[in-house]
Amino acid sequence: MNGPFDFALGLGDDALVAAQRLAEWTTRAPEMEEDIALANIALDQLGAARLLLSYAGELEGAGRDEDALAYLRDDREFRNALVVELPNGDFAVTMAKLFFLAAYQLPLYTALAGCSDERLAAIGAKARKESAYHLDHGALWVKRLGDGTEESHRRMQSAVDEVWPYTHELFTADPAAPVDPASLRPAFDETVDPVLAEATLTRPQSAWAPAGGRTGVHTEHLSYLLAEMQVLHRAHPGATW
Amino acid sequence: MYGNDFSAPADAPDDPPGGGLLGEVEAAEADLRAAAARERRGGPAPDEDLAAYFADVVGAEQKIEPRDWMPEAYRRTLIRQIAQHAHSEIIGMQPEGNWISRAPSLKRKAILLAKVQDEAGHGLYLYAAAETLGISRDELVQLLLDGKQKYSSIFNYPTLTWADVGAIGWLVDGAAIVNQVPLCRCSYGPYARAMIRVCKEESFHQRQGYEILHTLAHGTPAQQAMAQDSVDRWWYPSLAMFGPPDGDSTHSAQSMAWKIKRFSNDDLRQRFVDMCVGQAEVLGLRIPDDDLRWNEERQAYDYTQPDYDELMRVISGNGPCNRERMAHRRAAHADGAWVREAAAAYAAKRAQNREKVAA
Helix, strand or coil: CCHHHHHHHHHHHHHHHHHHHHHCCCCCCCCHHHHHHHHHHHHHHHHHHHHHHHHHHHHHCCCCCHHHHHHCCCHHHCCCCHHHHCCCCCHHHHHHHHHHHHHHHHHHHHHHHCCCCHHHHHHHHHHHHHHHHHHHHHHHHHHHHHCCCHHHHHHHHHHHHHHHHHHHHHHCCCCCCCCCHHHHHHHHHHHHHHHHHHCCCCCCCCCCCCCCHHHCCCCCHHHHHHHHHHHHHHHCCCCCC | CCCCCCCCCCCCCCCCCCHHHHHHHHHHHHHHHHHHHCCCCCCCCCCCCHHHHHHHHHHCCCCECCCCCCCHHHHHHHHHHHHHHHHHHHHCHHHHHCCCCCCCCHHHHHHHHHHHHHHHHHHHHHHHHHHCCCCCHHHHHHHHHCCCCCCCHHHHCCCCCHHHHHHHHHHHHHHHHHHHHHHHHCCEHHHHHHHHHHHHHHHHHHHHHHHHHHHHHCCCHHHHHHHHHHHHHHHHHHHHCCCCCHHHCCCHHHHHHCCCCCCCHHHHHHHHHHHHHHHHHHHCCCCCCCCCEEECCCCEEECCCCCHHHHHHHHHHHCCCHHHHHHHHHHHHHHCHHHHHHHHHHHHHHHHHHHHHHC
16 A cells, blocks of 8 residues: 555445445344344445545545445455455354454554544544444354354354454555554454454464455455446446436 | 324425425324323223223323233234234335445445335334234244235335335335324324334435435436336335225224224325325426326326236235245345354353352
8 A cells, every 4th residue: 555545445445345245134134133233334334435435535636536436446446455345154254254344443443533634533533433333243243153052153163264364464564554554453353362262262373364455456256246336327427316 | 004094184296205294293293292191091990891991092092002901803903013014114125125235326325224224123113012912023023924914015016226216215105104104193002102203214215215216307318217117117006005995995994993093095095196296296207197187176186096906916925026025034034043043042151150150
């Protein structure tokens, strides 16, 4: 990453793609309460994405607004971390993704709230309150599933194993950024470790650390996600909605 | 979609959608508070006939509350009606949920997500209201999944374009509000209170749908065509939401006597038509009825009735999406079983640990 535009774009893309995935659960959740909770979290992520993408567009100064950035870029131009574009899988995979993402976003937005860029500080101040709720929700489910039945334990451990390697990319060092992601790793570990322990889950040891999202080299999943998200907007160039 | 009753005259055609109806919700809420503040006669006297006591409370526009004696048929009717209403909210998330991933702007996506979330919330209020009548949500959900209780026929139609999201807001939520505003005065207190909250949120939804159609109808030729096509497809299914014509409506007379509903299906349908005509003009969209015209004598619009044979086919399970909607809900329920079991097992372990600590 280089400069505030790429930084804001990357965070905005994280939130946008996370929102798109979470919203896929609508009408499919295991409980009605969870339908509401997942839609709620998706809405928060979408709100943060809109603020970040709007600001990124202003920083770029090329006249792109939130919709131009969301709907008219291809996957090679998206800057989200890979973890948010992974398919939802079962409920355990979704909760693993949510929990790890929130454990990263909460210290990120908290640090952002104190940064010298006023707009980013304001976005961070708003978003960190939402992240705290997301983290609470994700952690609670990781514990419920990890320490629930044999079946749920098996699925939760498998989900943690599957998602864990993708968390490393979130902390790729960028000393020039308003908040260096590498500085967030200790807070992430302090959050995650006790929850996994309480959930009777084992923290994975795998050294595999897939990355590439921040430079636009994604998994095969993102292109499909964008095809669906952008189809209507692209079918009517220049229309307002 | 089931009960009905209203008091004020229909909105003037140039009223903003839902404006007059929202006023009625507020009036119903004020009356509810006033009724609660009034001295309510205590329970029945020791030798008083319970049915006479019940009729007295209903006649005095007081609310029946869960603790009160009520005729068994009143209880059963309310359970059926409130549950079907709750099921409709839950199944009704599907046709709109179909467009969340493809909403054409981030603002529209956010509004739609919030709306579908509200619907889940309405489902929960309504299940809670039904539970005050002595049945559990789990039982009711099972009745839905087994096909033993119904949901509104309208949700068996597909959302084929983005404009359908607008048409659902304008026409379907519009019809729902016309039906539901009177329920804010329903004789059963928990249902009346739930409806007040539901109607307030629904009126926002209707306004948003109207705004979607307005934007499309004033957009590119392709957008205009998309808007008109959706109104063409949703008009008659929306009219059918008011149920069969009065002569064929099985529950009406008794429900009216109990003050669960006060206006007939046809009265409400007429009110809806009268409300929509002016709104369609502002939208610049055509209501697909060649025989729609103002009747000076009746001071109402004449219109073509929906195809009630089609309504019966849809209600009996043979609409375009009945199978899909039910299969989707059953799959979500079945796929989530292990999660619900895990939550229960976790809660049981925690309770056990607390007991150990206490001992």
